[in-house]
Amino acid sequence: MLHLMRDILGITDELNKSLQKKEQDIANAMLLVEVAKRRLQMLRDDGWDALINKVSTFCIKYNILLPNFDEPYVNSGRSRRKPTDYTVLHHNRVEVFCKIIDWQLQELDDRFNEVTTDLLHEVTCLNPVDSFSSFNIRKIMRMAKLYPDDFDEFSMNALENQLATYIIDVRDMDERFSNLNGLCDLSRKLVETKKNLNFPLVFRLVKFTLLLLVATASVERAFSAMKFIKNALENRMNDELLSGCLVPYVEKDVFINISNDTIVKTFQEMKPRRVRL
Structure with a gap:
């Protein structure tokens, strides 16, 4: 979870800094929105194996026990006698990895929908640069x-x-x-x-x-x-x-x-x- 959090915060770091400025370069800010969306989608589609390799290397280095992804997942709030009908791999990849990235993408879509994006692009038409x-x-x-x-x-x-x-x-x-x-x-x-x-x-x-x-x-x-x-x-x-x-x-x-x-x-x-x- 911490490695995933660090990756997501790294993807959105430049965008967050740009949006916190009082005087913003909207053209570049909107490009950063699109860049963040694309990088998050790339992480969702192709980033699972790289994340697991990075976590495995970290756990081996610091003698942390690696979970067995083939075992049935047991919710910490449920009895171990009643395991769920899906594996640890499914929980970590679908319920955690994909869902967290989907939340981030949905947040960007809600804040920068088509109407808002069009308005900010129209604002850039008054920019005297170049x-x-x-x-x-x-x-x-x-x-x-x-x-x-x-x-x-x-x-x-x-x-x-x-x-x-x-x-x-x-x-x-x-x-x-x-x-x-x-x-x-x-x-x-x-x-x-x-x-x-x-x-x-x-x-x-x-x-x-x-x-x-x-x-x-x-x-x-x-x-x-x-x-x-x-x-x-x-x-x-x-x-x-x-x-x-x-x-x-x-x-x-x-x-x-x-x-x-x-x-x-x-x-x-x-x-x-x-x-x-």
């Missing part, structure tokens, strides 16, 4: 339809025209947009050059894209933090207290950078009142 090589008006228009409160029918027609003008401007005409490394650089450059005023609908989409990337990572980090804060001993805390605890935990980098002088100054500015008991 001279806007991923730019695709059709996909960007499809993403804009997901924001009906901000893009009505009139705005959609105007957005399509703006996108056609925008891509010629920033890709072919203005050299200041030639060496951008991501959406953050694009957003800053649009403001610096005041092109956000020329292309307000495109700039609005860029802002929505940045919010989506940060919000996705923040939600993942917040749910991970909840496991530490709202545990079995503190499961009755209300939403206000939980929110107050999550903010400093999730954004601890901000609080760590606060100097002691700032804390002392803050307390000095506070005017505590004397309370007569």
